[in-house]
Amino acid sequence: MKTESEKTVFERPRSLVDVRTHFCPGCHHGTIHRIVAGCIDAFGLREKTVGVACVGCAVFLYDYIDVDVLEAPHGRAPAVATGVKRAQPDRFVFTYQGDGDLAAIGTSEVIHAANRGENLTVIFVNNTTYGMTGGQMAPTTLLGQKTSTSPYGRDFRGDGYPIRMAELLAGLEGTAYSARVAVSTPAQIRKAKEAVRKAFEMQIKGMGFSIVEFLSTCPTNWGMKPIDAQKRVLGEMSEFFPPGVYKERKQADFA
Amino acid sequence: MSALVQGAAARMLTKGNEAICLGAIAAGCRHYYGYPITPQNDIPEYMAAHLPALGGTFLQAESEVATINFILGTSASGKRVMTSSSGPGISLMQEGLSYMAGSELPAVIVNISRSGPGLGGIAPSQGDYFQSVKGGGHGGYRLIVLAPHSVQEMYSLTMLAFDLADRHRTPVVILGDAIVGQMKEPFRPIPYTPAVPPEKPWALTGCAGRERQNLKSLHLKDNAIEVHNWKLHEKYERIRKEEVRSESFLLEGAKIGIVAFGTAARVSKTAIQWARKEGIPVGMLRPVTLFPFPEREIRELAPQADVLLVIEMNTGQMVADVRQCTPLHDRIEFFGKPCAMPTPEEILVRIRSLSGRRGGADR
Numbered sequence: 001m002k003t004e005s006e007k008t009v010f011e012r013p014r015s016l017v018d019v020r021t022h023f024c025p026g027c028h029h030g031t032i033h034r035i036v037a038g039c040i041d042a043f044g045l046r047e048k049t050v051g052v053a054c055v056g057c058a059v060f061l062y063d064y065i066d067v068d069v070l071e072a073p074h075g076r077a078p079a080v081a082t083g084v085k086r087a088q089p090d091r092f093v094f095t096y097q098g099d100g101d102l103a104a105i106g107t108s109e110v111i112h113a114a115n116r117g118e119n120l121t122v123i124f125v126n127n128t129t130y131g132m133t134g135g136q137m138a139p140t141t142l143l144g145q146k147t148s149t150s151p152y153g154r155d156f157r158g159d160g161y162p163i164r165m166a167e168l169l170a171g172l173e174g175t176a177y178s179a180r181v182a183v184s185t186p187a188q189i190r191k192a193k194e195a196v197r198k199a200f201e202m203q204i205k206g207m208g209f210s211i212v213e214f215l216s217t218c219p220t221n222w223g224m225k226p227i228d229a230q231k232r233v234l235g236e237m238s239e240f241f242p243p244g245v246y247k248e249r250k251q252a253d254f255a
Numbered sequence: 256m257s258a259l260v261q262g263a264a265a266r267m268l269t270k271g272n273e274a275i276c277l278g279a280i281a282a283g284c285r286h287y288y289g290y291p292i293t294p295q296n297d298i299p300e301y302m303a304a305h306l307p308a309l310g311g312t313f314l315q316a317e318s319e320v321a322t323i324n325f326i327l328g329t330s331a332s333g334k335r336v337m338t339s340s341s342g343p344g345i346s347l348m349q350e351g352l353s354y355m356a357g358s359e360l361p362a363v364i365v366n367i368s369r370s371g372p373g374l375g376g377i378a379p380s381q382g383d384y385f386q387s388v389k390g391g392g393h394g395g396y397r398l399i400v401l402a403p404h405s406v407q408e409m410y411s412l413t414m415l416a417f418d419l420a421d422r423h424r425t426p427v428v429i430l431g432d433a434i435v436g437q438m439k440e441p442f443r444p445i446p447y448t449p450a451v452p453p454e455k456p457w458a459l460t461g462c463a464g465r466e467r468q469n470l471k472s473l474h475l476k477d478n479a480i481e482v483h484n485w486k487l488h489e490k491y492e493r494i495r496k497e498e499v500r501s502e503s504f505l506l507e508g509a510k511i512g513i514v515a516f517g518t519a520a521r522v523s524k525t526a527i528q529w530a531r532k533e534g535i536p537v538g539m540l541r542p543v544t545l546f547p548f549p550e551r552e553i554r555e556l557a558p559q560a561d562v563l564l565v566i567e568m569n570t571g572q573m574v575a576d577v578r579q580c581t582p583l584h585d586r587i588e589f590f591g592k593p594c595a596m597p598t599p600e601e602i603l604v605r606i607r608s609l610s611g612r613r614g615g616a617d618r
Contacts, residue, residue: 047463052328053471062469068459070331071471073354076324079316083328084459086312087286087336091461109324112317 013037015046015066026226028216031183039196045092052077054097057131075106078113081120094121100130103139117174117208121199127218135221139163166213170246176208178247182215184230207252266441271409272297278413281447285311286336288325293377294433295367298339319344323351330360333458339365353392357472361420365429367436370594378594379433384572388546397491399427400545402516407442418450434518501549502541509538512560519566526602535610550580557581564588
């Protein structure tokens, strides 16, 4: 019961469906979903949003975020979102993709969507592994990191280097906003919300392509307890993938 | 537009590829995405020139993989949308087509096919028959496949393709080739009369005034994917019942029945007319829909004719489907010309030869 003097300071975002998720304990998808849902609400976008789900753990986006959602083939979400946005320029369109999806099989689609300045937003969740398929080596897997397909640790001599997508995409003219955030501390979560808010704002203003890369945990496939997984994000992951804003347009090309 | 309007009859002299564009625009298609490949470049070039003025969108993709996913997104938005390509590009679209079949999304996919396999060549070919009619991508699905044999049909079957796609919520393939795409002939741009109201309550337009909805092909819960497969199967059975189209050409009293589609059928018509002048009773059953295949029509033709001559611009693909229509396999003959257009003379030689064999005993 709320009295006159009480004020709600924290509640479930309207756009976040009130169900238990299938995500593992310690996984960051739930937190990131909540941030996305909160920003959809903040701009009053729920009824004009079309989300595009990728292949992987995040495919069940349509069970958790209370907006229209379209399922894309693996890696193709930026192309699918392009088709949605070109058909409905007045709708708000975002993709939600993992690192295998965006940085391996879908590299071409995301680079060209960014390069076209496609007016949509990408939420990119980087947990340095393929979660749903059981922890295989991803394009973002750190050097030395053991996965089920790099059992002796990732070796640059055979496997190449982890790929920094926020920096790479920031280098393209069509990108309006590119940032990397983490959600392992309350302060980071606040910063992450701000980054997503900025990215959404870019689309609302028609400034072009925006992306927020989240450093995320996968305790199950990392073989770590949730607390240790948070420490890994704050430690070696943040060292190789530094959080920060890599590009922020002040003005659109057409302005 | 290279169109020659001739008075009130309004006949136009147009290339097959351009007729496809005119048909698409007449049917209300305002979104076209594509990637350059010979021999279909007239289509993206026409759309790039004309769609913007119509308030539409032309977008050149970075690949055919991206193209088909642009198509997927625009189709899910409830809009009529088309792409065109040729063999190698169509191969790259197979992933997206499987997802679209699974998600039940309509679109029109034009294949102005060329020779293969691999990079093959740019000569006309009907080597993509199996890929077109048997699904093409993974998981077991069918696409409606239309096979135009004239510029007129490049126009009118494109309009029909949009109607069929929306009616059955499925991608529809127009299977042409370099000849029917590049040739010019007069045609009548008959007005488009929509067969179905294009209402699409399933479209993803934002959930204003309704519950959220989704379009997907993943079904993990319980036996949902089995149920979904049976649902798709029922749709394909319905299409087989309702949408078969074929043309009977001089089949009256025919003892030699040619079965051919597209360019091969067009050339056969000339050869048949020559043979008829020589008194040879020959006609043709031309499948206009390759899926659904005119099974009943071929089953009924087989006992009437002494021989069915299947003619294709490949080494024998549709002939396998013809064999499935009738137990009279010994009456089925095949003439194939992979990666080239057969000439009417070549076909006439086969007709004469079969005619001689047929009457051999009592002549």
